[in-house]
Amino acid sequence: MKWLWFAIKNVLRNRRRSLVTILIAAVGTAGILIGGGFALYTYESLAEMAARDSGHLILAQHDYFDRDEDTPMQYGLENYAALRDKLELDPRVRLALPRVQFSGLISNGDKSSIFVGIGIEPDGEFSVKGPTMKVLAGSLLGSKSDTGATPEIILGSELAKIMKATPGTGLTLLSTTTSGTLNALDVKVSGIVTVGVPEIDKRLVYVALPTAQHLLLTDKVSTLSVYLRDIGQTEEMRGVVAAMFPGNALQTWRDQAYFYIAVRGLYNRIFGLLGLVIVVMVLFAVTNTLAMAVVERTREIGTLRALGTLPSQIVRIFALEGLVLGIAGVFSGMLAAAGISLLLLFSNVQMPPPPGRSMGYPLQVNLSANLYLVTLIAIITLSIAAAWLVSRKAAAKPIVEALGHV
Helix, strand or coil: CHEEEEEEEHEEEEEEEHHHHHHHHHHHHHHHHHHHHHHHHHHHHHHHHHHHCCCCCEEECCCCCCCCCCCCCCCECCCCHHHHHHCCCCCCEEEEEEEEEEEEEECCCEEEEEEEEEECCHHHHHHHHHHEEEEEEEEECCCCCCCCCEEEEEEEHHHHHHHCCCCCCCEEEEEEEECCCCEEEEEEEEEEECCHHHHHHHCCCEEEHHHHHHHCCCCEEEEEEEECCCHHHHHHHHHHHHHHHHHHHEEEEHHHHHHHHHHHHHHHHHCCCCCCEEEEEEEEHHHHHHHHHHHHHHHHHHHHCCCCHHHHHHHHHHHHHHHHHHHHHHHHHHHHHHHHHHHHHHHCCCCCCCCCCCCCECCCCCCCCHHHHHHHHHHHHHHHHHHHHHHHHHHHCCHHHHHHHC
16 A cells, blocks of 8 residues: 555656546547447347347248248248247247248339238237337238228338328239239238338338238248347247257347348457557557656666665556556546446437438447446556556666666
């Protein structure tokens, strides 16, 4: 404690220089924490979006993911109701939702366009979509419809523009059936939505599961999307579900989250380089401050050596000064980063839409205990290392030479 008190007094000898060094360390620390926190928030948001879209686990027929279908539903999943009931018995499973993936032509009588359709169970499907889907007009599909009534569909916003469709507009879906023939079905637009990706909105069609099966003339589904109560249980449940249904193919949301993987790889490189630059900046600042202190106090070092102070004790003094500068800088930076993170949480600052998307997202920064701890250790370690580097040579200098330093 005595040595630490000496170090604090030495740091306060030149308050202006020490303050500049602390500010540089603080800005560097805040930059690392804010940049890293933004990256972590982005990762979590993209992971949630990917899991909401595909499901945490995707169960399918054993050839579904590896082979292209020659006819629709060739590798469809049979007896999906029994599989779903068995899955939903596990308390970790929130929902198991069947889906039919299909495509074809949609027409308003004057114009036709390609569509990519998804047959869903409306109640469960729209309960898991959350903010990843926004209703622009009309309403979502109902869970039940009157017998004999015209089936309803939901259109992506860009496809609705192409078809000049509004809620209540009648359209026709044309698709290939499981036997390879064409089948047409008259439908009515229930609502118009956007998922924030114009290229998807340009082709997107949602229909109720029975409508899709009727159009394709099948009783199968493409996949069973399993939604868990916690995304952190994905790998654990992958093993459980794989053992439960060994004859089926199984993927996780990560296997289908190509955008998430690409963005994570890009951000890791960007923020990794940014962090390295900031760390080097802090290292140079602390090194410069302590190097100047060593030069100014060379005669003092010689006097201490003449009085019997060991070189290791001299180095310890400067190392503790580096520790003081590092602690002051890193804690100031942590307080600034935490304050900015909380301010962004309540200020609702919006980021512009990223490339390929039409909707922005809130600018937020995660407060990660692990990130703060790693940054704390890194900055303090670098400060001590810088002090050791600049002081060891002066501490080993002959006493007479140190005393005669000008």
